[in-house]
Amino acid sequence: MRLLFGLLGLTLLAFLLVFGIFIGAAMLLFAATRRLLSARRPASVANQPGDVIDAEFHVVDKSQASIKVS
DSSP states (O other): OHHHHHHHHHHHHHHHHHHHHHHHHHHHHHHHHHHHHHTTSOOOOSOOGGGOOOOOOOOOOHHHHOOOOO
């Protein structure tokens, strides 16, 4: 009985391993195909006048940024 459960476990492990490899390969193939097909579309214009965001920033010293725990 113990041998039967061991063989059943090994069979299940092998099945899940092969199933996972096929699912992973299918995902990679889908991503590669999608990337190749999307490369054929013309690129959109990145810098248009309405796409500018105006902002300000401040440089913070490390001593000011540290958190003091009491």
